[in-house]
Amino acid sequence: MIFITPPLRPLLRIVADNTRIHFMRGRYLGLIFSAIFSTASVILFFYPGLNLGIDFAGGIIMEARTPGPADFPKLRLALAAQGVRESGVQRFGDDSTLAVRLEAQPTEAGTQVMVSKVRAALEEAQPGTRIVRTDAVGASVSAELFQKGMLALGLSLLMILFYIWFRFEWQFAVGAVVTLILDLTKAIGFLALTRFEFDLVMIGALLTILGYSTNDKVVVYDRMRENLRKYKTMPLRELIDLSINETLNRTLGTSMTVFLAALPLALFGGSTLSGFAWVMLFGIVVGTSSSIFIAAPILLFLGEHRLRRDAGSPAKPATKPA
Amino acid sequence: MMYFSRLKTALVLGTCVLGALLCLPNLLPAPASWVPWRSIHLGLDLRGGSYLLLEVDMGAVIHERLDGLADAARQSLRRAGIVRFLVAAQPAQNRITARIDEADKLEAATTALRELAVNNSQGSGSRADIEVATEGDNTITLTLSPVALKQRATAAVQQSIEIVRRRIDETGVVDPQITRQGDSRIVVQLPGIEDPNRVKQLLGKTARMTFRLVAEDVNPAAPVPPPGVDFLSDESMAGGKIAVRRRVDVDGANLTDARAGQNSQTGEWVVNFTFDSVGTRRFADISRANVGHRFAIVLDDKVISAPVLREAITAGRGQISGHFDAKSATELAVLLRAGALPAPLTVVEERSVGPELGADAIRAGALSLAAGFVLVIVYMGVFYGMFGLFANVALLVNLVLLLALLSLFEATLTLPGMAGILLTLGMAVDANILINERIREEVRNGRTPLNAMETGFRRAFATIIDSNATAFLAHVMLFFFGAGPVRGFAVTITLGIVTSLFTATMLARLFMVRWYATNRPQTLPV
Numbered sequence: 001m002i003f004i005t006p007p008l009r010p011l012l013r014i015v016a017d018n019t020r021i022h023f024m025r026g027r028y029l030g031l032i033f034s035a036i037f038s039t040a041s042v043i044l045f046f047y048p049g050l051n052l053g054i055d056f057a058g059g060i061i062m063e064a065r066t067p068g069p070a071d072f073p074k075l076r077l078a079l080a081a082q083g084v085r086e087s088g089v090q091r092f093g094d095d096s097t098l099a100v101r102l103e104a105q106p107t108e109a110g111t112q113v114m115v116s117k118v119r120a121a122l123e124e125a126q127p128g129t130r131i132v133r134t135d136a137v138g139a140s141v142s143a144e145l146f147q148k149g150m151l152a153l154g155l156s157l158l159m160i161l162f163y164i165w166f167r168f169e170w171q172f173a174v175g176a177v178v179t180l181i182l183d184l185t186k187a188i189g190f191l192a193l194t195r196f197e198f199d200l201v202m203i204g205a206l207l208t209i210l211g212y213s214t215n216d217k218v219v220v221y222d223r224m225r226e227n228l229r230k231y232k233t234m235p236l237r238e239l240i241d242l243s244i245n246e247t248l249n250r251t252l253g254t255s256m257t258v259f260l261a262a263l264p265l266a267l268f269g270g271s272t273l274s275g276f277a278w279v280m281l282f283g284i285v286v287g288t289s290s291s292i293f294i295a296a297p298i299l300l301f302l303g304e305h306r307l308r309r310d311a312g313s314p315a316k317p318a319t320k321p322a
Numbered sequence: 323m324m325y326f327s328r329l330k331t332a333l334v335l336g337t338c339v340l341g342a343l344l345c346l347p348n349l350l351p352a353p354a355s356w357v358p359w360r361s362i363h364l365g366l367d368l369r370g371g372s373y374l375l376l377e378v379d380m381g382a383v384i385h386e387r388l389d390g391l392a393d394a395a396r397q398s399l400r401r402a403g404i405v406r407f408l409v410a411a412q413p414a415q416n417r418i419t420a421r422i423d424e425a426d427k428l429e430a431a432t433t434a435l436r437e438l439a440v441n442n443s444q445g446s447g448s449r450a451d452i453e454v455a456t457e458g459d460n461t462i463t464l465t466l467s468p469v470a471l472k473q474r475a476t477a478a479v480q481q482s483i484e485i486v487r488r489r490i491d492e493t494g495v496v497d498p499q500i501t502r503q504g505d506s507r508i509v510v511q512l513p514g515i516e517d518p519n520r521v522k523q524l525l526g527k528t529a530r531m532t533f534r535l536v537a538e539d540v541n542p543a544a545p546v547p548p549p550g551v552d553f554l555s556d557e558s559m560a561g562g563k564i565a566v567r568r569r570v571d572v573d574g575a576n577l578t579d580a581r582a583g584q585n586s587q588t589g590e591w592v593v594n595f596t597f598d599s600v601g602t603r604r605f606a607d608i609s610r611a612n613v614g615h616r617f618a619i620v621l622d623d624k625v626i627s628a629p630v631l632r633e634a635i636t637a638g639r640g641q642i643s644g645h646f647d648a649k650s651a652t653e654l655a656v657l658l659r660a661g662a663l664p665a666p667l668t669v670v671e672e673r674s675v676g677p678e679l680g681a682d683a684i685r686a687g688a689l690s691l692a693a694g695f696v697l698v699i700v701y702m703g704v705f706y707g708m709f710g711l712f713a714n715v716a717l718l719v720n721l722v723l724l725l726a727l728l729s730l731f732e733a734t735l736t737l738p739g740m741a742g743i744l745l746t747l748g749m750a751v752d753a754n755i756l757i758n759e760r761i762r763e764e765v766r767n768g769r770t771p772l773n774a775m776e777t778g779f780r781r782a783f784a785t786i787i788d789s790n791a792t793a794f795l796a797h798v799m800l801f802f803f804g805a806g807p808v809r810g811f812a813v814t815i816t817l818g819i820v821t822s823l824f825t826a827t828m829l830a831r832l833f834m835v836r837w838y839a840t841n842r843p844q845t846l847p848v
Contacts, residue, residue: 008707008708008711008847009707009708009847009848010704010705010706010707010710010847010848011704011705011707012704012705013705014705017762017766063679108377108668108669108670109668111669111670111672112522112526112668112669112672115672116519119517119519130516130676131516131517131674131676132516132675132676132678132679133674133675133676133679134672134673134674135672135673136669136671136672136673137670137671137672138668138669138670138671140377140670141375141670141671145805148803148804148805149803149804151803152799152800152802152803152804155799155803156795156796156799156800159792159795159796159799160792160795160796163788163791163792163795164792167788200804200805200806200807200808201738201807201808201811203800203804203808204738204742204800204804204808204811204812207796207797207799207800208745208793208796208797208815210796211792211793211794211795211796211797212749212793214789214792214793214796215749215752215789215790215792215793216789218785218788218789218792219756219785219789222784222785222788226781246763247759249759250755250756250759253705253752253755253759254749254752254755254756256701257698257701257702257748257749257751257752257755258745258748258749258752259748260694260697260698260701260748261694261695261697261698261744261745261747261748261749262694262744262745262748263693263694263697264689264690264691264692264693264694264697264744265690265694265741265744267690267693268686268689268690268693269686269687269690269741270682270683270686270687270737272367272683272737272738273686273687273690273737273738273741276738276741277741280745
């Protein structure tokens with residue numbers, strides 16, 4: 001391999017190397033804002049609540065394409081004539097595409113009966129209509145999927161807690177997980193506010209936010225741990241500020257790349273993925289800011305005395321981090 | 323860390339070449355049948371098709387098992403000379419009870435039932451899977467053990483899968499996938515089928531056919547049928563009831579073939595069937611002994627027809643007529659050929675996607691993927707210069723390796739899976755950012771270029787591992803607890819994390835080392 005090139009230097013930096021922002025001065029402000037947003041999110045979670053997709057709520061969604069523009073009154077009449085109690089017949093994308101929604105049916109067999117009835121009604125009302133998508137989830141399956149989704153979220157949080165605990169001191173683990181839970185509540189509030197459907201794919205988005213947000217925290221925590229060994233006498237508050245500033249380009253840079261990757265999905269990803277991607281984008285912004293404004297202050301409160309307890313030994317030159 | 327032996331270099335580059343080779347099956351047809359040619363499968367949400375989740379009715383399975391056991395119990399009690407007793411199934415407790423009304427014969431009854439429990443056990447090994455106990459002073463209970471129930475359930479699902487496969491094969495669907503899920507469910511995937519109605523209809527019937535004698539001496543208008551007789555609805559007389567003996571003379575399982583055809587005289591649609599040797603013999607015996615009497619052909623507890631036996635039928639062939647049209651006759655023939663389901667199946671989840679919708683999804687996914695890729699590459703070039711370009715090449719290789727792994731595992735690519743690929747790419751360069759920033763910092767600390775690169779890699783490595791490990795764990799969870807397309811997302815992300823660790827830390831490092839060795843720069847472009 002031959003790489004005879006003039007060294008191409010970076011054209012831009014996000015922040016200058018000597019940036020020294022006193023983030024910890026704003027620690028109360030950060031926590032207060034976070035508390036307000038999270039509380040609002042919890043309220044939104046109960047009222048109006050999440051817009052559960054059929055993965056979790058059960059029910060039927062059928063998407064159909066009519067040969068010409070869809071004649072909604074006629075279609076609705078045809079559905080009613082078949083005894084279908086729909087909870088929405090809507091235009092979906094363009095004039096000749098529509099979506100029919102039905103709530104969960106009392107029995108599993110009833111769900112299948114309804115699917116056939118909707119199909120028959122649509123084909124009869126506008127001959128040539130094609131059903132291009134059917135999602136029908138029975139009540140038992142949706143309950144199970146919901147349970148499993150929540151289990152995946154809960155177990156992931158636990159595993160992150162134990163992993164960080166194993167790799168760092170417990171204050172770090174608690175700080176990370178508390179921050180993650182705050183991040184998660186905000187993402188759920190965002191979901192409730194935007195009315196994006198909460199389904200399995202959203203659980204995927206939330207887990208990605210969790211994993212991603214943890215990445216960010218690990219970067220900052222790693223530096224704090226390193227600096228704790230390096231500057232044995234520096235007050236924790238200054239040390240945390242220093243660590244955040246030193247890793248600022250990393251925190252922002254890594255967020256930026258994931259943000260850029262997810263942005264086209266939000267814009268062009270189509271109905272299935274755009275909601276997912278918007279939640280991701282929101283989560284990235286929240287996760288990045290919480291690394292600085294939430295995870296660090298929590299660590300400051302938890303570790304003010306404890307993390308410094310073994311600092312009594314004489315200062316040694318910097319040793320290499322684990 | 324900055325030293326690459328020839329062997330190590332060769333291994334790293336070899337991996338990349340191997341990755342590229344493994345991607346080939348996705349682009350070209352197999353050159354020869356002996357070449358392993360594994361490619362990525364498109365999920366049903368991308369190629370169009372139907373996904374059905376079927377639930378086997380375990381209640382019915384247990385019910386049937388208990389009914390069989392109750393019948394056997396009645397017989398052995400009678401054989402033991404006991405006349406006054408009452409045997410009842412209690413499905414809620416997974417047991418049958420036998421109330422013996424002859425106090426002096428309780429001992430004999432217990433012995434008989436114990437013997438039955440041993441003989442009737444279907445489990446392997448010496449452990450009896452039916453537990454016999456006495457309750458009160460005149461009742462004996464026979465309880466199925468949990469192990470026996472589980473075995474029974476497993477067998478029922480296994481058998482259902484086999485029957486489902488046979489029935490679907492009859493419909494001519496190409497490449498159906500039928501797999502078990504959990505304890506009582508079956509997943510059926512039908513690529514290219516956007517309207518699974520026909521398949522659902524075929525799977526909606528257990529299609530258990532039995533040949534039984536009509537109880538001609540019983541009035542079907544009676545409020546309760548006498549013991550050993552069922553009142554079944556007669557399809558040939560709309561809504562009418564017919565009294566049929568409960569005893570099954572010949573079972574549909576003894577059929578070897580069934581074909582739809584037309585009666586040569588009347589032109590009516592019929593189903594012609596052939597018995598196997600056991601069925602032929604039994605049917606011959608029955609028909610010989612009952613000439614002049616009626617027998618009923620019962621399908622799923624409905625009498626299709628109940629003709630009079632005019633003569634002994636010994637050839638083992640027969641004909642079912644009963645108001646069929648071409649479609650229903652063909653369907654019945656298909657069901658009879660495929661065999662009966664051990665228990666009813668219910669569709670508990672259905673997802674069908676038409677091919678054009680799948681094509682739309684592929685287009686949207688591919689567009690996003692391309693746009694996201696370009697954005698990330700431009701960002702890395704602008705913010706990290708030379709080393710950013712190395713990261714970009716590594717990123718490209720990462721994509722190739724990810725596709726290679728997906729091909730190797732013959733993974734299913736879904737729409738969320740495509741999103742996963744994109745996010746992986748966004749996260750993969752994070753490792754390069756961590757490394758580059760660290761190198762930059764070490765340079766500012768006054769280290770020489772080589773030393774800075776060495777230290778930068780070493781120190782960033784722990785951070786990279788820590789941050790990827792947690793993301794990896796989260797998505798493994800998603801894989802285990804998720805279902806459907808979202809598992810594709812978990813698969814691409816977890817595999818992507820693995821490949822990105824390789825490309826970001828090994829390949830990008832190799833580039834830097836080679837570049838440094840060739841140029842010997844005084845300062846690093848960081």
